[in-house]
Structures are given as structure tokens and as C-alpha cells.
Amino acid sequence: MCRRNRPKATLVTIDDQRPRQGVPRATAPTSAASSGDAEFATERALDLDLLGPPRNDGHGARERNRRSILRAVASQAATTRADLARFTGLTPPSVSQIVQSLVEDEFLLELGPRPSASIGKPPTVLAVAADRHAVIAIDTSDAQPRGWLLDLDGTVREERTTTEKVRGAAAVDTVVSLARALAASSRVPVVGVGVGTPGTVDVDGTVVLAANLGWERVALQARLAAELGLPVRVANDADAAVLAELPALAPDRRSLALIRIGEGVGVGLVLAGRLYTGQYAAAGEIGHVVHDPHGPPCSCGKHGCLETFVGLRAIGANLGTDHPGPGGLDELLAADPAVLPAVERAAEVLAGVVVQTVALLDVRDIVVSTSLSGLAEHLAAAMDPLVRGRLLASQQQGLQLRPPTGRDGDLVIEGAHALVLADMLGIARPVAQVSA
Numbered sequence: 001m002c003r004r005n006r007p008k009a010t011l012v013t014i015d016d017q018r019p020r021q022g023v024p025r026a027t028a029p030t031s032a033a034s035s036g037d038a039e040f041a042t043e044r045a046l047d048l049d050l051l052g053p054p055r056n057d058g059h060g061a062r063e064r065n066r067r068s069i070l071r072a073v074a075s076q077a078a079t080t081r082a083d084l085a086r087f088t089g090l091t092p093p094s095v096s097q098i099v100q101s102l103v104e105d106e107f108l109l110e111l112g113p114r115p116s117a118s119i120g121k122p123p124t125v126l127a128v129a130a131d132r133h134a135v136i137a138i139d140t141s142d143a144q145p146r147g148w149l150l151d152l153d154g155t156v157r158e159e160r161t162t163t164e165k166v167r168g169a170a171a172v173d174t175v176v177s178l179a180r181a182l183a184a185s186s187r188v189p190v191v192g193v194g195v196g197t198p199g200t201v202d203v204d205g206t207v208v209l210a211a212n213l214g215w216e217r218v219a220l221q222a223r224l225a226a227e228l229g230l231p232v233r234v235a236n237d238a239d240a241a242v243l244a245e246l247p248a249l250a251p252d253r254r255s256l257a258l259i260r261i262g263e264g265v266g267v268g269l270v271l272a273g274r275l276y277t278g279q280y281a282a283a284g285e286i287g288h289v290v291h292d293p294h295g296p297p298c299s300c301g302k303h304g305c306l307e308t309f310v311g312l313r314a315i316g317a318n319l320g321t322d323h324p325g326p327g328g329l330d331e332l333l334a335a336d337p338a339v340l341p342a343v344e345r346a347a348e349v350l351a352g353v354v355v356q357t358v359a360l361l362d363v364r365d366i367v368v369s370t371s372l373s374g375l376a377e378h379l380a381a382a383m384d385p386l387v388r389g390r391l392l393a394s395q396q397q398g399l400q401l402r403p404p405t406g407r408d409g410d411l412v413i414e415g416a417h418a419l420v421l422a423d424m425l426g427i428a429r430p431v432a433q434v435s436a
């Protein structure tokens with residue numbers, strides 16, 4: 001996660017230092033890492049493989065064990081060899097061997113001995129070497145794709161934004177050159193490329209259809225992998241965005257729904273600790289479900305699709321042509337009095353979606369995210385009483401309907417970073433920055 005706008009996660013020791021150069025900092029032993037019950041309980045809450053079991057990559061058990069250890073150290077659930085053996089269930093010699101290889105590969109570093117009251121050699125505390133590998137994260141949910149090069153802990157090293165609006169094959173070429181330029185600028189090995197894009201994305205990372213980008217069956221993941229020679233993971237933008245909001249989830253919560261409103265409308269779902277994309281990778285694709293068959297005509301040819309009520313066009317912000325100004329919702333409201341009733345109607349329709357989501361999935365954390373500044377806050381506040389009015393008291397227990405904790409405009413790109421950590425390294429929680 002990018003640390004600039006991110007609240008501090010409960011388990012990690014974070015400093016606010018901006019990009020560092022060179023080798024991992026020598027750090028004093030930390031007593032923050034312990035294997036107490038609280039940490040174990042929290043770790044269980046999100047310790048599952050966020051993206052499901054690792055795909056068959058030919059490494060099998062060895063790779064799974066490396067991922068388990070990296071994940072435990074990243075979340076500080078266990079940070080000494082002895083704690084790791086207890087935590088993962090692996091034998092101490094196996095843990096030592098895997099830790100040794102992770103230290104040699106510069107994914108882990110040894111911080112030094114942990115102060116201990118017991119007799120004998122104090123155990124060495126381990127941490128993830130956040131700046132010895134990099135991640136490329138790309139967001140194509142805008143007509144001007146942009147990319148970041150980040151450390152494993154989310155420190156942004158390099159930012160690039162394309163200056164022209166692109167569509168179709170030109171947009172694919174732009175994404176490839178963006179990734180190439182970021183890879184070339186990295187002084188450390190890149191572990192992978194994550195991309196958040198609008199539209200349905202199948203399990204192979206092919207964008208089945210992204211109308212606003214003019215993409216139909218674009219094998220973006222395969223193309224990027226072939227061009228860059230790096231592991232690549234392409235995901236729907238709402239799916240990426242929901243990963244970016246995970247660090248804000250309370251430690252005892254395991255499910256989160258993020259409704260993303262742009263020109264279209266989609267939902268990203270983390271259910272029981274896993275990103276849920278559905279049978280045909282189309283879970284959350286609700287934008288073209290007909291809400292009212294007598295409603296306005298939709299770009300898909302039908303009438304009254306959900307996005308004709310709640311998409312940004314429906315409230316007078318046409319992202320397809322011109323971006324709303326930096327004033328966001330306030331600017332729109334000042335310019336056009338018809339915007340306010342349109343926003344209220346969108347809140348009313350979305351409240352219906354949230355009620356069904358809560359009732360159907362028993363998800364109690366719902367985030368409303370939009371690319372128009374100020375809109376998410378307004379919608380969440382307007383929807384809250386509507387949603388509560390339609391649910392049983394028992395279904396309102398623990399219900400939180402809110403805008404994102406991070407900067408809305410960065411959610412997809414932060415999610416693309418989280419996607420790579422989860423996919424390539426098995427890390428579901430953000431990597432801790434260890435204080436000196």
C-alpha cells in the first residue's frame with residue numbers, strides 16, 4: 001500500500017519515511033514482533049491465500065512454504081525462526097533452510113537479536129527486505145493509463161502517467177511501454193506487474209470486454225508477460241480496489257465489498273479472506289443489470305441498466321469526454337442544480353444494491369468508491385439511513401458503510417500492487433516498514 005494516505009495498520013510498525021536508497025537499513029532489534037495470542041488471532045483472520053491456492057508453478061510444497069514464511073514475517077505474526085516453526089507447523093530445520101534461502105534471495109533480512117529474559121542465545125528477528133525488490137502497478141481505469149514502481153512496502157519510487165487519452169490497440173501499446181519504462185528504471189529486481197483495468201477479466205488475464213477502452217478479448221496479461229519477461233497479473237479495477245482497502249479492515253473482519261462507481265459500476269468482493277471473482281470471473285459486474293426496463297437508454301442497447309442511474313454520466317459527470325474539475329462534486333453541484341436530485345436518486349438505487357449484498361453475503365463492511373472527489377462521502381452518508389431502514393436489526397449489527405480510507409484516485413493502482421504481493425509472494429497484508 002502506498003503510505004502517503006493510508007492509516008496505520010494495527011499490526012505493523014510503520015514509519016513515514018519517504019523513499020530510501022541503497023541496501024536495507026540496519027535496524028535495531030524490535031520488540032514489536034511477538035507471537036502473542038492477539039497477533040495469532042489477527043493473522044488467522046487474513047492469513048488465507050487471498051487469491052486462492054497458488055497456481056501450479058512447478059515449485060509445489062517448497063514454494064508454498066516460502067510463501068507461508070514470507071506472509072508470517074510480513075504481517076509480523078511470527079518473526080523469529082522458532083516462532084515461525086510454531087506458527088507454520090514446519091519443522092525447525094525446514095524453517096531454517098527456507099529462511100536462509102529467503103535471506104540469500106534478499107526477500108528477508110536479519111534485524112538482530114530480540115531481547116529475551118530467558119537463558120541462552122536470543123533469537124534473531126526477521127523482517128521483509130522491502131526495498132530489495134520492486135513491483136510495477138498500473139491503472140488503466142482512466143483514459144490516461146498510469147503506472148508506479150514501488151517497493152514491497154508500498155513506497156513509491158517512480159510515477160508515470162501517459163499524457164494522451166488512448167483507446168483500443170494504442171491503449172494496449174501504451175500500457176506495455178509504461179511497464180517497460182518502469183521496469184527499466186528499477187535498480188532492483190521486479191517481482192511482478194499488477195494491472196487494474198475496467199471490464200470483465202478472465203482467469204488468464206484476458207480483458208473480455210472493456211467498452212470504454214475499446215477492448216474486446218485483449219490478452220493483456222499474456223502480452224505484458226511476453227514483452228517484459230516478468231510475472232503479470234491483470235484484474236478488474238474493482239477487484240484491485242477492494243484489495244487496497246483491506247488494510248483498513250478491522251482485524252476480526254474477513255469480508256469486504258467495494259462498490260466502484262465510474263462511468264460504469266462494479267463491485268469488488270473479498271469473502272472469508274479471499275478475493276471472490278466468481279465462476280466466470282464476472283462477480284460484481286452489476287452495471288448492466290436492468291434496474292428499470294422503462295429507464296433511460298444504455299450504451300449496451302438495453303434500457304434502465306443500473307449504470308444509467310448510478311454511473312457518473314447519470315449524475316452529470318461525463319468522464320468519457322472531459323474530466324470533472326478538481327472541485328469534484330461541489331463544482332458539479334454549483335454548475336448544475338439538476339446534479340443534486342441525480343445524486344440522491346443514485347443513492348436510493350445504490351442503497352438497494354447494498355441491502356441485497358448485506359442480506360445475501362452477510363458482508364458488513366461496504367465501501368463506496370468513485371473517481372469524482374467528494375461523491376463517495378456524499379453517497380455513503382445519504383445511503384446509510386436508507387440501508388439501515390431496509391435491514392433487520394440483526395443485519396445492521398457491525399454494519400459499516402463508508403468512503404475509502406485512502407485517496408480514492410489511487411485505490412486501483414494500490415490494489416494492483418497488493419495483487420502482485422498476494423500473487424507472487426503470498427503476502428495478504430501490507431509489508432511492515434520496520435522502524436529504526
Ligand SMILES: [Zn+2]
Pocket residue numbers: 287288289298299300301302305
Ligand atoms: Zn446497459
